[in-house]
Amino acid sequence: MTRILTDKKDDIAYIIMNNKENRHDIVFANEFLETLDACISDQTTKSIIITSNDEKNFSQGIDVEWIKTNLKEKNYNIIKEFLYKMNKVFKKIIFSCVPTIAQINGHAFGNGALLGLACDFRFARQDRGFFCFPEVDVGIPFLPSMIEYSKKAINYQYYQEIVFTGKRCTADELEKQGVIVKSGANVEELEGITFDFAKTLDKNRVIYQKLKDRIFANIKEAFEKDKHYIETLDIFA
Numbered sequence: 123m124t125r126i127l128t129d130k131k132d133d134i135a136y137i138i139m140n141n142k143e144n145r146h147d148i149v150f151a152n153e154f155l156e157t158l159d160a161c162i163s164d165q166t167t168k169s170i171i172i173t174s175n176d177e178k179n180f181s182q183g184i185d186v187e188w189i190k191t192n193l194k195e196k197n198y199n200i201i202k203e204f205l206y207k208m209n210k211v212f213k214k215i216i217f218s219c220v221p222t223i224a225q226i227n228g229h230a231f232g233n234g235a236l237l238g239l240a241c242d243f244r245f246a247r248q249d250r251g252f253f254c255f256p257e258v259d260v261g262i263p264f265l266p267s268m269i270e271y272s273k274k275a276i277n278y279q280y281y282q283e284i285v286f287t288g289k290r291c292t293a294d295e296l297e298k299q300g301v302i303v304k305s306g307a308n309v310e311e312l313e314g315i316t317f318d319f320a321k322t323l324d325k326n327r328v329i330y331q332k333l334k335d336r337i338f339a340n341i342k343e344a345f346e347k348d349k350h351y352i353e354t355l356d357i358f359a
C-alpha cells in the first residue's frame with residue numbers, strides 16, 4: 123500500500139498520510155521525502171497542505187516497535203538511515219520555498235507533532251485528537267534540531283511545560299498558546315479554514331527561500347549537531 127497520497131486543488135498540493143496511525147519508519151521517510159520533492163518541484167504549487175485521511179490520527183510519530191526490533195537485532199545502520207532521512211524530511215519542510223501548512227486532523231504525537239511544527243502554519247480540529255510530546259515517558263530525548271525548530275512554533279515556556287509533563291493538548295489550548303493559526307470544530311470545518319487560508323498564499327519562491335534561510339540559520343546549525351547523536355545512537359534513555 124502507498125503510505126502517502128497526493129492531491130491538488132487550485133494550485134494547493136495535498137500530502138495525505140495514508141496508513142492509519144501514520145507511524146514513521148524507513149518506508150514512511152522514503153515515501154514522504156519523494157512526495158515532498160515532487161510537490162515542491164512542481165512550479166505551479168503555491169502552497170502545500172500536509173494531512174492524513176485517517177478518522178482519528180494525523181501521525182503518531184516514530185514506530186517505536188520497529189526501532190526496538192532493529193535495535194535488538196543490531197541493525198544500527200537502518201536506524202541511522204531512518205533518522206537522517208527523517209531529518210531530510212523536516213529540513214525540506216522547514217526550508218521549503220513554498221509555504222507549508224499542517225492540517226492536524228487527529229492525534230499528533232512525538233515525530234507526528236514535530237511534522238506539524240516543521241510547517242510554516244498549523245490548523246487543528248477541536249473534537250478529535252491530541253497534540254502530545256510523550257518522549258519524557260517513552261524515553262526518547264530530542265535531537266538538537268528538533269528542539270531548535272520547535273521554538274519557531276511554540277513559545278519556550280509552554281514548550282517546556284508540554285515536554286516535561288508529556289501532557290495531551292487539545293486544539294483549543296494550542297490556539298490560545300498561538301501554536302496553531304486557528305481551530306475548526308470538526309474535520310469539515312478544519313478542511314474549510316485550512317483551504318481558505320492556503321488560497322491566500324501566492325508568494326514569490328525566491329524571497330520565500332531567502333527569508334527562510336536567514337530567519338532559520340540557527341536551525342541549519344542545529345541539524346549539524348544532530349550527527350553526533352545519530353552516529354552514537356544516543357537517542358534513547
Ligand SMILES: C/C=C/C(=O)SCCNC(=O)CCNC(=O)[C@H](O)C(C)(C)COP(=O)(O)OP(=O)(O)OC[C@H]1O[C@@H](n2cnc3c(N)ncnc32)[C@H](O)[C@@H]1OP(=O)(O)O
Pocket residue numbers: 178182183184185186229231232233234247248249250251252256257260262263264292293
Ligand atoms: C522524537 C520523536 C519520538 C516519537 O515519535 S515517540 C512515539 C510517540 N508516539 C506515541 O507514543 C503514540 C502512542 N499512542 C497512544 O498513546 C494512543 O494510540 C493514542 C493516545 C495516540 C490514541 O489512543 P486511542 O485510544 O486510539 O484514542 P482515541 O480513541 O482517539 O481517543 C480516546 C478518547 O479520547 C477522546 N478524544 C480524542 N480526542 C479528543 C479531543 N480532542 N477532545 C476530547 N476528547 C477527545 C475520544 O473520543 C475517546 O473517547 P472515548 O474513549 O470516550 O471514546
